[in-house]
Amino acid sequence: MDWNTEAPVRLLQYWTRLRGYIGCRPFWLIFSLPILIFLLPHSIHATETFLEPLGPVAHEQKTHFFWATALTMVAILPVFALVPVILIKYRRKKGKGIYAPKWESYGPLELIMWGVPFLVIFVLSFMLWRATSMLDPYKEIEGVVPPIQVQVVGLDWKWLFIYPELEIATVGELVVPVHTPVSMILTSDTVMQSFWIAALAGQIYVMPGMTTKLNFIATKHGKTQGENTQYTGKGFTEQKFDVLIKSEEDFQAWVAQVRANGIVLNPQTYKRLAMRSTRKEMQKQLATPQMPSNALYFTLSDPQLFQSIVMRYHSGKPLSMEEQPGTVKFGQGEEKTEGAQP
Amino acid sequence: MDGNSSALNKGLGESPGAIHKDPDVVIFGFWVFMMSDLIFFGVVFAIYITMIGATAGGPGPRELFDFGSLFAQTMFLLTSSLTVGIATITMKHQRSQGSFLFWVVVTLLFGLGFLTLELLDFSDMAAKGGTPQRSGYLSGFFGLVPLHGLHVSFGCLWMLVMIAQVLAVGMTDLVKLRFLRLALFWHFLDLIWIGIFSVVYFGGWVYG
Amino acid sequence: MNITDYGWLGKLSWDSIVFSDLISNFSVSAAVGSTAGAIVIFATVATLALLTWFKVWGTLWSEWLTSTDHKRIGIMYIVFALVMMTRGLLEGMVMRAQQAAAPDGFLYADHFAQLFSTHGTIMIFFVAVPFVVGLVNLVMPLQIGARDVAFPVLNQISLAVTVAAGMLLMVSLVVGEFSTGGWSAYPPYTGGDFNPGVGPDYWVWAIVFSGAGTTLTGINFTVTILKCRAVGMNFFRMPMFCWTVLCSSILMIFAMPPLSVAALMLGFDRYLDFHFFTNDLGGNMMNYANLFWLFGHPEVYLLVLPAYGVFSEVFSTYSAKRLYGYKSLVFATMSIAVLSFTVWLHHFFTMGQSPTINIVFGIATMLIAVPTGVKVYDWMATMYRGRIRFTTPMIYSIGFLILFVIGGLSGVILANPTVDFQVHNTLFLVAHFHNVLIPGVLFGMLAGYNYWFPKAFGFRLDERLGKWSAYLWIIGFMLTFFPLYGAGLLGMPRRSFSYMDLAFKPYMVVAFIGAMVVLCALISLVLQLLVSLRDRKKNRVPVGDPWDGRSLEWSIPAPAPSYNFAELPRVTDRDEFTEAKEQGRAYQPPKIYRDIEIPKNNPLGFLLCVLSGILMFALVWYMWWLALLSALAIIIVVIASTFRWDSEQIIPASQVQQDTERWLALVNNTEPVGRDLENTPQNNGYAKLEH
DSSP states (O other): OOHHHHHHHHHHHHHHHHHHHHTSOHHHHHHHHHHHHHHGGGGOOOSSSTTSOSSHHHHHHHHHHHHHHHHHHHHHHHHHHHHHHHHHHTBTTTOOSOOOTTOOOOHHHHHHHHHHHHHHHHHHHHHHHHHHHHTOTTSOOOOSSOOEEEEEEEETTEEEEEETTTTEEEESEEEEETTOEEEEEEEESSSOEEEEETTTEEEEEEOBTOOEEEEEEOOSOEEEEEEEOSOOSTTGGGOEEEEEEEOHHHHHHHHHHHHHHOEEEOHHHHHHHTSSOOHHHHHHHHOOTTSOTTOEEEEESOTTHHHHHHHGGGSSSOOOGGGSTTSTTTTTTSOTTOSOOO | OOSOHHHHTTOOOOOSSOGGGOHHHHHHHHHHHHHHHHHHHHHHHHHHHHTTTOOTTSOOHHHHOOHHHHHHHHHHHHHHHHHHHHHHHHHHTTOOHHHHHHHHHHHHHHHHHHHHHHHHHHHHHHHTTOOTTTOHHHHHHHHHHHHHHHHHHHHHHHHHHHHHHHHHHOSOHHHHHHHHHHHHHHHHHHHHHHHIIIIIIIIHHHHO | OOGGGOBTTBTOOGGGBHHHHHHHSOOHHHHHHHHHHHHHHHHHHHHHHHHHHTTOHHHIIIIIITOOOHHHHHHHHHHHHHHHHHHHHHHHHHHHHHHHHTTSOSSOHHHHHHHHHHHHHIIIIIIIHHHHHHHHHHHHHHHTTOSSOSOHHHHHHHHHHHHHHHHHHHHHHHBSOOOSSTTTTOTTTTSTTTOOSSHHHHHHHHHHHHHHHHHHHHHHHHHHHHHOOOBTOOGGGSOHHHHHHHHHHHHHHHHHHHHHHHHHHHHHHHHHOOOSSOSSTTOOHHHHHHHHHHHHHHHHHHHHHHHHHHHHHHHHHHTTSOOTTHHHHHHHHHHHHHHGGGOGGGGGGGGOOOHHHHHHHHHHHHHTHHHHHHHHHHHHHHHTTSOBOOOHHHHHHHHHHHHHHHHHHHHHHHHSHHHHHHHTTBHHHHHHHHHHIIIIIIHHHHHHHHHHHHHHHSBOOOHHHHHHHHHHHHHHHHHHHHHHHHHHHTTOBTTOSOOSOGGGHHHHHHHHHHHHHHHHHHHHHHHHHHHHHHTTTTTBOTTSOTTOOOSGGGGSOSSOOTTSOSSOOBOOSTTHHHHHHHTTOTTOOOSSOOOEEEEOOOTHHHHHHHHHHHHHHHHHTTOHHHHHHHHHHHHHHHHHHTTOOOOEEEEOHHHHHHHHHHHHHHHHHSOOBOGGGTTSTTOOSOBOOOO
16 A cells, blocks of 8 residues: 555656657657556555465466456457558558558458457367356365364445354454354345455355355465445445454464454344444444454354344345335434443 | 338438328338337336245235136227227228227227226225235336336227227228327237236235 | 335435535545536536527527428437537546556446446446447438338438437436446346446436437338338439448347346336346346347348448548449358358357357357458458548548458457457457447448538538548547557456456546547547538538539438439439539429429427436336326327328429529539549539549
């Protein structure tokens, strides 16, 4: 995140370079612009991206991204190279090329025109097949240790992480041990959202009354962020959480800390959590001084909480706005003193 | 389609009048419209099919459908297709305006009869708790079946207008051409009804 | 609240007017919204005042609003598209400014969300579609040698409902608020529980009505091309543009119904408490995603195919050469049209379906790159061994060629489900679809606008400002959207009104500068039109062939007479007019002059525009009595119009003869000009043969 020192300098360099072109014909300026702009990404360092992977899934995705780009270039580079040549050689004024106004078809050329893109796509399709089967988000990752289970609930505008085996839950912070497969099952208790930890795995939608799955493994220690990418209203851009990848010992210490400091996630607490509010706003309401400033810790009172959230949409009874988290009326008329206020 | 396809490849000759009065073009255009309408119906059918299981504890096909009334509705509609066909033949053989109008009125009555039975069916369903607000399944049902009913009502209105036009100006070419399209539309609605009967009612009964 | 509980004014109250916010609770966001509302009101009043001042109401009514002439309807479509484009672009600027200013932006989240929702809805349904439909209306009947489209009054109705829906969007700037659910309006977010306001209702009705207009247009164009071609014009003698229009029209017929169904079902959920897409009682939001994209993907090809047609005409004309690989291009066009229905699922690879399904749809998506690639190569081969003139349409086309393959590249990347998992819903995706829609559709339409303008109005557009505009569009596009690729790869979600990660900031600043360049492009486009209007006498091309054109539309005067052709042409070649010029068959009088029958003016379209506008507004605001009244009025007006028995007028043979002979005399008195002088006042539209 050192843009404010490095980027302006780079921009200035580009600008001087650009000025060199401005004297030229607009034609060349246009050809040089895309190259200049594509140079931008390399000047800036960001961590919440699959280009800086912390695990094999994102790493494979990055590799696949570069391969797909490179292979497609086989069909595209001729366009970049030949269009200027054709334009110069066959320009009306002073062009040196022959003029053949009736020339409209040539067998071998047609074969190349259809053949080259087809071959490229054939190879790409094969790669696509391989990569998509391999990186199926539903497929559990085989590791030396059994996977850790995490249940994820999308709320407006925060993510609730339930560790059913450990009987703890968090908001605003997802902690996973390194080299341990993570097996997630996800749902939403509001509108549809899209769950994403770019440095570890791709996105998956979460939908109320339905569950989706996501599997990944972290192979590097470190910290990154996860988020929701589907617009859901005014708190949307704040629906982020820290992802901490810790060693097994540190992870156990963290679990103990959550157990010790967490408040009980009973139906009343959940109801308050599910109100339309950002994590920050909830922090003010629910946090105890022992919790970190950017996360909420809970202990589970009901190990079936996740299932009951999913099944609520299958009760066969209509959910009024007062009973539907994410609406403006949710929880209205309830007294607000419940829950664990310090 | 309708025997015009041979003309498609050649390009058509210079027509004396405005092109949009050419019966060939007008009828073909109506076929294309029905194709688009068919896709509209097809999409709604698809939604209904995906919703068959989604009764959410509410009443399903077995509780709601009255096959006696459905049989009557089907007969009404099929017979009306026959009578509209007779009307077309009367028109083609230039029989009296009176006999033509007679068959149109008969068709109209069958159409209205169908609509009455269908509405009675809906109110029966509502009495058993089968309203579209009850479940996804019933939303799918009430998205599709009344859509056909709306088309039938539109056809009935069209028939009224045709009767008025025949009475106003007699059987001119323009009126005939309009009636030909109405007849096509009416047969098309029959076809949709067969789809509704087999997919919505019968299919719903079997898989619901 | 029950839907029957509303009074005469429905949900409408003083608080619904945009300015009330400004008075009660001042903020920059409210000020921006009020300014927009004020602009709409001011522009409306100013237009009405000017029309009255210049006393042109009569002309407007008899020549335009009631006209059934395809050329005039086409022009009205294009004017409508340009007006809406101005709004859409300004919204884009405001969004770029907000993101460049983030994290300290000046807009509320909801305001920003309305901006991206209207921007998307407008640009697709009220800019791209009407621009394409307008250009097709203007050109296609001339190219196939027809007097009009198959159903002229239907054409008027299509325009009427499209414009009414567009006006509804304009009204939403002043009264109430628009949807915040994006142009795709995914439920349940846009459902009644989560968005009880009028916003999504505005969206629903705008989509339903404009969708109906587009469906009818598709029917009209399909029948026109299949049934109304000139004698001798078999399928493989049709200009490439007509082929693309045929495929695009068929897409309209097949692709619009799913959208109408999706929007109507969302409306039923919202108004009548149905459960198509709700969370509870068995609703299924995944059905909506499927329906929407079952429309949405063919939609982009529906838009881009006619643009491909324009590029084909432009490359061929300005290279003075036959189109290379005609049959390849036809086959490629048809393949794209068919394949476009097999790929919709790639819009939600991330919904959790099995990898097999993703693989099938991913590969199908990639396959579209093959015919598209062939097209690009064919256009290059068209220029190869030609004599290329760097005119305004050609600059757009070359810009398209280079930029579109970059869009194609990002498209192929996105087609990989594994990569899509990482760039879905990010600015990478936003960059991708702007990369195909701006160089693809918009450049195509602007190239066509410059290319066919003389045919519509009888004078050329200013070439110097045209070039400026084209270069500014190209540069502005690149500056605005290439940074978005970068920000997307770094993980910036789309539709973010703010962000904390300052790594995105430089990209957003560059994109904002780009947006300003695009604004300059828009200004130069307006200037071009004004300057050209001023110089219209100097730049007249009355003979009708300013660019040494190759197809039939150039064989008649400019502007074209209302009946198009004095005698319907007989076609013997694909480049019919070029062949005719070379064989000396051009500019010949007809053997005999005949009376020509064309439809009379018809007020039906205008009435339906007003009534459907009122109907939509009444539905949005729950004014049931007004909705019922306007619906009834629509039915009555339509029925009444079927009782108009003399809907045709005859243009007597003598009139046709007089027009034609005057034109032919002009041809004989005009000096043909060579291509070097085509952008000078010497160009009277009579092209010199040169080899």
